[in-house]
Amino acid sequence: MTTETLIWLIPLPPVLAFFLIVLFTNRNKALSHTVAVGAAFLSWLGAMIVFGNSIFKPDLGKAPFASSLNWIPTADTWLKIGVQVDPLSAVVLFFVAWTVLMIFLYSVGYHNYGQPAGDHDHPGLPPHGATDEHGHAVPSIEPMYSRFFAFISLFAFGMFTLVLSDNLLTLFAGWEIMGLCSYLLIGFWYGKESARNAAVKAFMTTRVGDVFMLLGIAFLYSATGSLSYRDIFQPQVLHALASVPTPIFGLSAAGLIGLLLFIGTVGKSAQFPLHVWLPDAMEGPTPVSAMIHAATMVSAGVYMVIRMFPLISLDPKTMTIIAIIGTFTAIFAATIAVAQNDIKRVLAYSTISQLGFMIAALGVGAYAAAAFHLVTHAFFKALLFLGSGSVIHGMEHGVLHTGDHSVDPQNMFNMGGLRRKMPITFWTFLIGGFALSGFPLLTAGFWSKDEILADAFSNGHLIVFITLAVAAFLTAFYTMRQITLTFLGEPRTKEAEHAHETSWTMTAPLVILAGFAISAGWVGIPQDFLGLHLNPSWFHEFVGSTLAAMPEATPFSWVAFGTSLLVALGGLFFGWLVYRNVAAPEQDKLQIPLLKNKYYFDEIYNFLLIKPSYWFAETFVYQWVDKGLIDGILHFFGKAANVIGSVVRKYIDLWFINQTVGDGTAHITQWVGKNLRPIQSGRIQQYMLVSLIVLLAIAGLLYYLLVIV
Amino acid sequence: MIPLSWFLILSAALFSIGLFGVLSRKNAVAILLGIELMLNAVNINLVSFWRYGDVSQMAGQVFAIIVFAVAASEVAVGLALVISVYRRRNTVIADELDLMKW
Numbered sequence: 126m127t128t129e130t131l132i133w134l135i136p137l138p139p140v141l142a143f144f145l146i147v148l149f150t151n152r153n154k155a156l157s158h159t160v161a162v163g164a165a166f167l168s169w170l171g172a173m174i175v176f177g178n179s180i181f182k183p184d185l186g187k188a189p190f191a192s193s194l195n196w197i198p199t200a201d202t203w204l205k206i207g208v209q210v211d212p213l214s215a216v217v218l219f220f221v222a223w224t225v226l227m228i229f230l231y232s233v234g235y236h237n238y239g240q241p242a243g244d245h246d247h248p249g250l251p252p253h254g255a256t257d258e259h260g261h262a263v264p265s266i267e268p269m270y271s272r273f274f275a276f277i278s279l280f281a282f283g284m285f286t287l288v289l290s291d292n293l294l295t296l297f298a299g300w301e302i303m304g305l306c307s308y309l310l311i312g313f314w315y316g317k318e319s320a321r322n323a324a325v326k327a328f329m330t331t332r333v334g335d336v337f338m339l340l341g342i343a344f345l346y347s348a349t350g351s352l353s354y355r356d357i358f359q360p361q362v363l364h365a366l367a368s369v370p371t372p373i374f375g376l377s378a379a380g381l382i383g384l385l386l387f388i389g390t391v392g393k394s395a396q397f398p399l400h401v402w403l404p405d406a407m408e409g410p411t412p413v414s415a416m417i418h419a420a421t422m423v424s425a426g427v428y429m430v431i432r433m434f435p436l437i438s439l440d441p442k443t444m445t446i447i448a449i450i451g452t453f454t455a456i457f458a459a460t461i462a463v464a465q466n467d468i469k470r471v472l473a474y475s476t477i478s479q480l481g482f483m484i485a486a487l488g489v490g491a492y493a494a495a496a497f498h499l500v501t502h503a504f505f506k507a508l509l510f511l512g513s514g515s516v517i518h519g520m521e522h523g524v525l526h527t528g529d530h531s532v533d534p535q536n537m538f539n540m541g542g543l544r545r546k547m548p549i550t551f552w553t554f555l556i557g558g559f560a561l562s563g564f565p566l567l568t569a570g571f572w573s574k575d576e577i578l579a580d581a582f583s584n585g586h587l588i589v590f591i592t593l594a595v596a597a598f599l600t601a602f603y604t605m606r607q608i609t610l611t612f613l614g615e616p617r618t619k620e621a622e623h624a625h626e627t628s629w630t631m632t633a634p635l636v637i638l639a640g641f642a643i644s645a646g647w648v649g650i651p652q653d654f655l656g657l658h659l660n661p662s663w664f665h666e667f668v669g670s671t672l673a674a675m676p677e678a679t680p681f682s683w684v685a686f687g688t689s690l691l692v693a694l695g696g697l698f699f700g701w702l703v704y705r706n707v708a709a710p711e712q713d714k715l716q717i718p719l720l721k722n723k724y725y726f727d728e729i730y731n732f733l734l735i736k737p738s739y740w741f742a743e744t745f746v747y748q749w750v751d752k753g754l755i756d757g758i759l760h761f762f763g764k765a766a767n768v769i770g771s772v773v774r775k776y777i778d779l780w781f782i783n784q785t786v787g788d789g790t791a792h793i794t795q796w797v798g799k800n801l802r803p804i805q806s807g808r809i810q811q812y813m814l815v816s817l818i819v820l821l822a823i824a825g826l827l828y829y830l831l832v833i834v
Numbered sequence: 835m836i837p838l839s840w841f842l843i844l845s846a847a848l849f850s851i852g853l854f855g856v857l858s859r860k861n862a863v864a865i866l867l868g869i870e871l872m873l874n875a876v877n878i879n880l881v882s883f884w885r886y887g888d889v890s891q892m893a894g895q896v897f898a899i900i901v902f903a904v905a906a907s908e909v910a911v912g913l914a915l916v917i918s919v920y921r922r923r924n925t926v927i928a929d930e931l932d933l934m935k936w
Contacts, residue, residue: 807932810857810865817853 186670209291234630334392341385380440394426411514448488455481523620569646601696
């Protein structure tokens with residue numbers, strides 16, 4: 126089988142699994158997860174083979190694996206469906222396949238496979254626990270287990286389609302499939318109102334971005350007549366796009382298309398100002414948060430911008446906007462993360478912030494650094510989310526044990542001391558946290574974040590550099606805060622005392638992802654790191670070859686390196702210092718209402734957008750336009766028809782038809798009958814007499830007519 | 835030879851007597867008698883027209899015989915009906931037999 130054929134096949138197992146589960150195996154939980162995990166494994170296998178072939182193929186950037194078919198006929202040409210693996214999609218495919226497989230496996234344990242069905246569980250609500258044969262409270266299996274695996278399989282199909290696509294149209298299709306799955310999975314526990322609202326919010330907010338993205342795609346198609354990357358990235362096409370002016374903000378066509386596509390990313394990757402949906406999306410099950418809202422779907426937004434970099438980078442104005450939004454999001458989300466108490470929400474804001482790093486890196490032109498951080502972030506953030514899921518699971522175990530359901534198993538202030546109860550989770554979470562903080566030399570996050578900072582510094586974007594450094598400091602700070610509150614110190618609640626390490630299906634993915642959270646950084650060690658002369662950074666060389674002109678390797682800078690070192694270690698230290706002695710019921714010492722309430726963004730949006738929308742829908746459209754105007758017109762027609770009907774009935778139907786024609790005929794018939802009745806006396810002799818008279822009359826008449834006349 | 839008109843006058847007289855009987859008598863048996871007179875008046879007509887017309891043509895005589903047969907069966911049926919009616923209603927007065935009136 127050629128590599129191209131294999132690439133075509135990679136997205137197929139998950140979508141087949143989706144249909145298999147939905148149509149056939151949904152009653153059988155074991156079969157459902159076997160199908161889903163098996164499909165993920167097949168895709169993983171294919172992806173690894175393709176990745177291996179990509180690494181060893183010389184000049185992959187110039188001649189990527191590609192094949193395409195005609196798909197939709199347009200007037201005189203075809204929209205094509207096709208696959209392409211170039212260095213960028215190869216590395217993205219690598220981490221997507223790994224995280225997808227790990228998270229599928231983790232979901233088996235997360236949804237309590239092997240536990241009894243719950244005592245009072247309802248589909249659409251999280252399982253509440255069951256009682257085993259010894260009378261102990263134990264976790265219960267998720268009631269809609271198969272449904273979950275069906276949805277994540279469909280999601281995996283969307284992600285693979287997006288990554289392997291060779292054109293923007295199928296990329297957009299994958300993008301939307303993921304949007305749908307995100308909606309379905311955030312609202313997986315649809316019995317909870319908060320989950321329903323979060324699902325709608327996520328869907329609506331990303332939709333705002335998607336509309337602009339579709340506009341961008343349409344513009345691009347009308348301008349170039351193709352959506353395939355290979356066609357668009359032809360030098361002459363790019364040159365033409367860059368030189369065509371548009372009336373908007375003085376941007377070139379390339380700049381405007383780039384900006385529109387970037388707005389799609391702003392929605393999908395939860396960048397300011399469309400970031401509000403991602404924290405709420407944590408209502409979904411934790412594997413969903415890890416896969417969709419940390420590792421793959423939100424990364425897809427960044428992937429798309431990286432993919433379109435040759436186009437976007439043509440217009441410096443667009444690049445500036447991207448840099449500003451990325452940088453601002455990075456620091457803005459980091460400050461919010463500092464004040465959150467929910468273990469998953471901290472990670473959600475952290476995700477927004479890290480995606481901001483990537484966007485900012487792209488904005489300053491650090492192509493390889495953005496891609497590098499995308500890969501490392503996917504690994505360590507998936508690890509952190511899965512770790513947090515494991516922690517929550519352990520805490521829920523404690524909650525079941527004590528029976529006190531008022532304790533929130535997600536609030537970090539209810540935890541503490543979990544390192545002894547959950548050692549595997551602790552160590553892997555520590556690795557993930559250090560990677561996120563950019564702990565020097567050891568972790569993957571250090572190498573990628575350092576490269577972003579170095580790029581920002583050496584390209585002369587000082588403001589971006591300083592802001593990102595502060596954001597990196599905050600990142601380290603809130604990460605250590607999280608680790609300290611969760612794992613260090615002594616247990617602050619009974620529930621934390623009774624927390625429990627989770628099953629192997631959950632810890633095994635943690636260990637594997639922890640391995641990547643460390644080793645994924647080694648492929649990107651800069652060439653002249655610390656002034657040493659090492660091999661050129663493999664990642665930089667490999668991914669950089671995707672572009673027509675290989676980006677320059679960033680020269681080593683002691684300032685950037687020192688800053689990176691300082692913020693990581695400083696943040697970790699202060700995080701530990703401030704939170705090391707939090708006692709039992711004590712709340713956060715650094716309570717800043719503005720941060721706690723996420724800069725009141727939900728409230729502002731509520732006031733500025735949602736309330737007016739509701740007013741527009743409820744009062745204006747429904748009450749005024751629909752009930753007043755439309756219904757008024759309809760009622761007028763109704764009344765008019767009624768009046769006409771009454772007139773017709775009264776003067777035509779009742780009077781003319783009924784009385785004159787109908788009754789009149791009957792009356793005449795009756796009158797005739799009444800008057801003819803006497804001759805029907807029933808007396809035979811009278812009949813005969815009448816016959817005689819008539820006969821005589823006729824005879825007389827005939828005689829008169831025939832003889833006399 | 836007696837002229838044809840005499841026979842026709844006799845026949846008309848007989849017919850009228852019969853008709854008068856049919857129309858004026860109340861008794862159903864008497865009405866039947868009147869009908870017989872009218873039928874025989876017809877027979878006189880038929881026979882006289884035959885005698886005064888082409889004698890070799892037998893139609894008049896044959897018709898007269900058919901009328902006899904019909905009259906005989908009619909009387910038989912008629913009297914049977916009268917007897918039947920008399921058994922049920924205890925009367926043979928025609929005016930009282932008004933079943934045909936709705």
